[in-house]
Amino acid sequence: MSVQIGNIDLGEFPLLLAPMEDVSDPPFRYVCKQNGADMMYTEFISSEGLIRDAAKSRQKLDIFEYERPIGIQIFGSDIDHMREATEIATQANPDLMDINYGCPVKQVACRGAGASLLQDIDKMVAMTKAVVNATHLPVTVKTRLGWDDTTKNVYEVAERLQDVGIKALTIHGRTRAQMYKGVADWTLIREIKKNPRINIPIFGNGDIDSPEKAADWRLEYGVDGMMIGRAAIGYPWIFREIKHYFKTGEHLEGPTIAERINVCRTHLQRSVEWKGPKTGIFEMRRHYASYFKGIENFKEYRMRLVQAPTVDEVEDILAEVHDNYAVMA
Structure with a gap:
């Protein structure tokens, strides 16, 4: 079964390149695409920066034909600004729009954007709806399990965001409080995938750093695809190695x-x-x-x-x- 986001066909079990600040720029995306990444995203772009026409934010809108399918990822804390930024980003002609509700870093989360919206689901839902209504493109979301161990609310988030029209959801298996420490926990991701109400693709993210782990977790957690971030930095071959292992059960030799x-x-x-x-x-x-x-x-x-x-x-x-x-x- 092919995975579909809107009218984008991603093949049977897509491997996505995560949007990483100061990493996922066009040169890096080029080498990942060459080595088997099925879909990629821009670095996350500040809605405020786009509206102010800040040069750094504008440059992040650069996308090239060979990168398709590609999503532009935006973040922000103001619903009207997110709507406006969506309209601006849509003009850059990506294949989809993605909203970042997962970034844990202080400059983002403590300004009421990124993962901090996990503390205010009503606002997150309203913001998502505004973005969906502001573009003809499919809208996807990337988020985390919750703000901390006592508020793992992504199950509710998944249902409510699907209800306002998102076409896929990527879940990083950590809370905001964990940042990038500890071990990613995919058990909640599996529960969401098994939820009979959920019919959009669910992608897992966090700690995929080897072909064996990708194959084991594909079986164990039943996700529709995987998003790979840190393991691809300086090692874009991870995509082709995982695909080879899926097909053959054997390891591809590492790069010479x-x-x-x-x-x-x-x-x-x-x-x-x-x-x-x-x-x-x-x-x-x-x-x-x-x-x-x-x-x-x-x-x-x-x-x-x-x-x-x-x-x-x-x-x-x-x-x-x-x-x-x-x-x-």
Whole structure:
């Protein structure tokens, strides 16, 4: 059975790339798409920023044809501003709109946006309805189990948001109080999926970091698909490895040094094309350690990559890495 969001066909068990602040930009999304991500989202975008026409928020609306299907994710604490931001984002022509009710960080949650709306379900429902009414696109939501252990209210949230017209729900298996600590608990996600009232796709998110876990949890929790976040940073191959394991029950060999270098290089080129050399190089620095994680004696190269001021110098260092490690492989 294919999973459908509105008229978007995502195939049998889609793997989604999570929207991650300062990570899920077009260059990163490009390498994830190439490695099997079925659907992706922009970084979350402030509704206030869109309305003010802030350059950073506007730039996050950039989407490219090869990324489809792609959703624009927005967050905010004011219902009218969310409605207005939805109208602006719809003009960027994404495939769907997504609302963030899951972000736990203080700057968002303590301003009454993101996960803080789990403390006011009536307002969350009203806001969702306003977004649904402001666009012709399917609207999806990403949220958490609840604000803390005593208020795990996502079961009610799922029913009420479906009632006002959302077309899919992604649930991160932690409360806001947990942030990203502890272990994600998917048992409530399974209960929601089993709820006979729920007929929209339910995606699970949190701690999917290996093909075995993806396969085990697919069976155990019965979700319609999975959203992968941190495990894809510097390792976009996670998507293809999980898909291969689903099909064959066998592990795909990990990427070779040459592959790691090629993807890193592609990511850098895309970053520089999109943001210009200075910002492109600077923002790429957070990815080097992840791309070469687990490779022996890499520290010196990493230090040099992080300090290299030009594309040519980064390319030279990557060529040196290739020559030194490819021989060993």
